[in-house]
Amino acid sequence: MFKKIFIANRGEIALRIIRACKELGIKTCIGYSVEDKDSIPVMLADESICIGPAQSMHSYLNLFSLAQAIHNSGADAVHPGYGFLSENPTFVKICNDLDVVFIGPDEQTIARLADKSKVKQILKNNNIPTIPGSDGAVKNIDELKSVAKSIGYPILLKASWGGGGRGMRVVRNENELINEFNAAQSEAKSSFGREDIYVEKFIEHPRHIEAQVIGDKFGNIVHVGERDCTLQRRHQKVLEESPSPYLDDIKRAEFLETAVKAASILQYWNAGTLEFLFDEDKNFYFIEINTRIQVEHPVSEMVYDVDLIKEQIMVSCGYELSFKQEELKPKCCAIECRINAEDSERFIPSPGKINFLFMPSSSHTRIDSHIYCGYNVSQYYDSMVAKLIVKGKTREEARIRMLNNLSEFKIEGIKTNIPFFQKILNSKEFINNTYDTNFIDRVFLNHPK
Amino acid sequence: MFKKIFIANRGEIALRIIRACKELGIKTCIGYSVEDKDSIPVMLADESICIGPAQSMHSYLNLFSLAQAIHNSGADAVHPGYGFLSENPTFVKICNDLDVVFIGPDEQTIARLADKSKVKQILKNNNIPTIPGSDGAVKNIDELKSVAKSIGYPILLKASWGGGGRGMRVVRNENELINEFNAAQSEAKSSFGREDIYVEKFIEHPRHIEAQVIGDKFGNIVHVGERDCTLQRRHQKVLEESPSPYLDDIKRAEFLETAVKAASILQYWNAGTLEFLFDEDKNFYFIEINTRIQVEHPVSEMVYDVDLIKEQIMVSCGYELSFKQEELKPKCCAIECRINAEDSERFIPSPGKINFLFMPSSSHTRIDSHIYCGYNVSQYYDSMVAKLIVKGKTREEARIRMLNNLSEFKIEGIKTNIPFFQKILNSKEFINNTYDTNFIDRVFLNHPK
Amino acid sequence: MDIKTLKDIIKIVENSQFVEFSYKDDELEITLKKKEAFPENITLQDNFRVAETAAKYPSQTIMAQTSQVESTQDPNLVEIRSPMVATFYRAPAPDAKPYVEEGQKVKKGEVLCILEAMKIMNELENEFDCIIEKILVQNAQKVEFDQPLFLVRKAN
């Protein structure tokens, strides 16, 4: 097993990694920015190295500084968490050059799967359902037009190298096509450095459901169930749950089997997530694969009673998976709310110092959070301050418990989206499970769909 | 179901009751002392009524004030928690007179079981093993001497109306007998108002193991496993765990069966605990029955995945038990540490204002606590500030996780016994399970056994 | 002023409870600040009041207990608080006229109201001569321990 893991991340996921390492008896060293000097992860890690100033570009995204810090730390492995450099092939290469294990898939795998349109192509050729669209990036306006015609409007323009919903545009008829395409290209160029755009059939009222997979170096790969991430605000996940209330057991089995098959086709290993869209007839289409641990991983951990971070560390170290597919059974229903430091009406970030804090606790509650009373929520980083995960024997029990837990969650000094979650969890659409990915934008923000 | 429950308690158990009520959709009204004005239970209860000044005698133990408050609240039930008036027959009677349900056994049952020596007598006559000793209180010195002779030294002098270990004295030979007896009588008189003393065989190196039972009004009664409370400091429980590592499955089954039989003989219903001592040959002897929910109940809740407070409320309301004995199976190992605001070297209380607080959290952690950063730990009440309960697939996994959780538990402004727990959990005696009820006093306090 | 005087002042202030002291001359100006004068001591004051109340309570007297109003400087303006959980009645009977009205002068020992608890009618006696500035609760209202009932001005 590893002796010391260097944590190239911050906040709750850094804390989560420290906890997993403690259970495995592995020492930790965290690289932190000056802004995070007084953070809980820095307090709880065995060692810490300041890697730069507050701005991520010069600290958490600073390959040069991180490389030296990893070297100085004497760590034999690096956990990138999510975001930042977690899917950056260059960072993986640097780790390799330093003779340090990058906890995640290998450099080639990450590079291979970074090209979303190529991945789609491979799966399509292997009879994994994908959304009808262009074969990879469209070369020119003519190809664009013909593809659009063949699959029919509305269509979606996506950046080949994009992610997180940025650089995505819906086009409803040919008149809008060229302007939107040019806009998408320039946005992609500025956001991701490459202007490649590919085309997809736009699905009305879709559900966003993803499959958690994890595999080892010996070709063993299993799924740890699905997560329903349909509740999004501007393509950003807001609330996740598992199992998905949208699927019956037959459809669920078919879906998860397909996801594992897709992962095998892509020769994927380590922890990963395959994202799919479901249309109103419950046909599902592959969108993309994420080659990292995800924010919402605790939902699956609650439902299947596994520790994905520990498992990720062990398979990266060369161990076989500690469980077989048939040993994994859903034990409950779990819901996660992403508590953000933001105005719950207009969703603008609300950084500042927390001057009162009380968090719920119970046998069925888990909170992944790095905040404390007196902690200053920085404007430099993501506004998520806590992940509140609650389980119940049924979805309804979990929903009620989540509402009770939210009513106990007292935080002063910053605004949070807790009131927003209370509205959602009490909405008939959520209770009756009759919502799609546009639900929040449509109902709560009154945005044109 | 009840409409509103009045909570006649404070601190973490008041919060625990509020949480149970929220899940059952029952409103809550808490009676609080001026000292507890800014406490979390007062913040989270639907209503609150100030019942008196800081001193318990004039607030939480003030029958007159509580009676009026219960009346004013319009509640249809009262939860007494543990301690305070939870086992006071007069309080139960007052509730009855107010036409309010006391959540616990009925007045007669509590009164009947308050006389410890009488209870022992009944069980003895029904072939439940009890510790050899006097039949009830000893009338005089002569009886005392003859009993002592017949059962042999060392013997234990106990107050018939006592509890919590107070008024207990070990006598190792006849020379000490009379002095100790007189001392015990006067202590009993001052502590419990009655000077009755009964005699018991003193067991060397005993293990303290108790059985959790719960029954309804229809004669259904089940056990929810055992709790090993052997780790005590001056007869005060410090750490509890379930299942007991001292018992193999055959002995466990025999013990729990006996406990349920004893409860039936005593016609007991509602939540209760039967305490036993185990000698070095694993013979067990009944000591006493507690007719309330206990501090350490979460340990059993974690292991058996039940909610004892909810169940207690439901059976008190007249419902049948929601589970049968055969449905209750231990699912894991759980350990509870009672985090107290006290110096961990000399165990003197350390009240004061908490100015920094960070508590651990995970899927296998539960914390029952009412404290927050800025909260003032009052010198007027019990020094317990948090119950940290951790589970694992094995006892060793639970032990490691407890140590990891304790290392994450950061609290400043008051001293706590966390360092003390770290010593205990790392001691070879705890790891190898070779300790008795005197372990802490002997090893950590160097008191004469 | 000479060094000796200054020394004395410093010693005096240091050994005092004052955490801030300033003195200005000509148009004489003195400021003395105690710890309590600074934020975060609200609870402290609270506990103090509690203790005071507690000290009074055990005697089970039904004499009105008072505490100074925090929001004002006026030392004569005090609150008369309830010594028990009860129901508040302004008059001895539903049809009778109230014991006191706002603006009324009340002598020490006169009855202010009735506090009914557990079927017992407790007459709340006035502790000192005063004027009723405001009656803070409604007739037949349920009151809790330590709840302000009357705002009164002490007569000197």
Place this chain on the structure above:
Amino acid sequence: MDIKTLKDIIKIVENSQFVEFSYKDDELEITLKKKEAFPENITLQDNFRVAETAAKYPSQTIMAQTSQVESTQDPNLVEIRSPMVATFYRAPAPDAKPYVEEGQKVKKGEVLCILEAMKIMNELENEFDCIIEKILVQNAQKVEFDQPLFLVRKAN
């Protein structure tokens, strides 16, 4: 007031619990403050220093960056901090003599030390004329971003 008197006053205040003392004469004005009279803003100062450092960093200069020492009032006493995670070397080679010694005068533009990061030897240049008061890290020691390397006194 003569220097002797002033010394006395200073001694008295120094040995007292007062953290602030001011004295004005003619229209005499005295102020004495104990530390309780101040809010705690250590963290605030910290954040300030952080911001300042951050502002400097993006330029990626390997010019030494400095920040004033908190513990002292002396505006000329400053810390030179590491602009990168690196290994600190006092000399260009193991056998060579150190660039600077404590007590030495150093001109603007002179090399203070070498910061080795990713096999690259970065010479840390001095920003202003100063005297090396103290070298705060050992030769070949691993240093983190923003870590104080030298305590120097600005020459004016």
